[in-house]
Amino acid sequence: MCIISRMSGLVLICICILILTGCAPYKPYAVDEVPFRVRSQTKSEGNVRVTAAVPSAKESRKIFGVHIYKRGVQPIWLEIENNNEEPVWFLPMGLDPDYFSPIEAAFKNHFPYITPYNDLMNQRFYQVKQVIYIAPGRKKAGFVFAPVDEGTKELSVHLVGEDHQVRTFTFFINVPGLRVDHHNVDFDALYPEDEIVSLDEEGLRQALEGLDCCTTKKDGNAQGDPLNIVVIGESEDIFHTFIRVGWDETETIYAGSALKTIGSYLFGGQYRYSPVSGLYAFGRRQDVAFQRTRKSIHERNHLRLWLSPWRFEDKPVWVGQISRDIGVRFTWKTLTTHKISPDVDETRDFLIQDLLYAQGLEKIAYVKGVSPAPISNPRNNLTGDPYFTDGFRAVLWISSELTNFEEVELMNWEILPER
Secondary structure (H helix, E strand, O other): OHHHHHHHHHHHHHHHHHHHHOOOOOOOOOHHHOHHHHHOEEEEEOOEEEEEEOOOHHHHHHHHOOOHHHHOEEEEEEEEEEOOOOOEEEOHHHHOOOOEOHHHHHHOOOOOOOHHHHHHHHHHHHHOEOOOEEOOOEEEEEEEEEEOOOEEEEEEEEEEEOOOOEEEEEEEEEEOOOOEHHHHOOHHHOOOHHHOEEEOHHHHHHHHHHOOOEEEOOOOOOEEEEOOEEEEOOHHHHHHHHHHHOOEEOEOOOHHHHHHHHHHHHHOOOOOOOOOOOOEEOOEEOOEEEEEEOOOOOOEEEEEEEEEEEEEOOEEEEEEEEEEEEEEEEEOOOEEEEEEOOEHHHHHHHHHHHHHHOOOEEEEEEEEOOOOEOOOOOEEOOOOOEEEEOOEEEEEEEOOOOOOHHHOEEOOOOOOOOO
């Protein structure tokens, strides 16, 4: 009777644990039952072909039977087809140096005290992993487990052959779930065809010098942060370059992002996709915003870009604003307002360095247009933060291919004053 009572107690405890942890019997879906591969991308080099896809948080929960994203784990599905006569080796370190082993990824998602389910979970994660060795004439598919990146996921798949040749396949894959701000913008509809103007070099310089110095409020009144960068390139090249460098896309403001922003503000967390308040140029708020977070939401670099009606050498010209956040305060109107570093030129030049080191620039120039404001007599943005500047805008041509330092052309438009 005592033994039965004790066993009944253990059963009751297990039931309570299952209820409290929300655990149902561990029954993940078969991989083929979850249609995430409709978003897959395929690239080839010689006789080697790689296909990549990234399941969303909901899809991953079905495939692995747990909220894998909530534990900071993102599965990346790869199919590697080797039609060479020699084997190739897949290097997961190239995909992400912080990748998780399959058992480690499973362990991060274990249920408390439910050993049978956890054993099944270990087997599941291990059975669907991508292998490292792909024999000649074989095709292997499976998952690699990496830290979570929402929005657009950048992947670099590195394969090494017996000849020591390294093949690199780079993908940019949209992962459903994040409400990215620029996904709501129809860039083709921003300007009627008769408003789009093609400019030569001198025309471009004149247009940029004649542009308003700063962002404004919605009604066009009051001057905000300076329009201190210009980016030239196709949208896909620009967005992919920034993401590859380490800049994150930005969410729109809605209930979910508002709660995450407030939580990050109160507890100093790192919300990489925090909404950016609207500033105005060309009669509208920014078309796209990117941010580079550091330890917390209080510290980040963020930039806003507006597509202009100008084209230079058949490429779009984007006008932007960049600043470095060094603090944050709460407001009822915009949830949070960041305090910017007053040295906005330093942040402008940080972007140039960032893109140079990432081999993402083709040309660099400076152009007048902001008008100088010395440190002894700074101007103020719309939230009252002071800033000083030499008055120049950086003009950056984004490269569609990796470009070494020595190959970047320095355009002799303006010479910066000594600082």
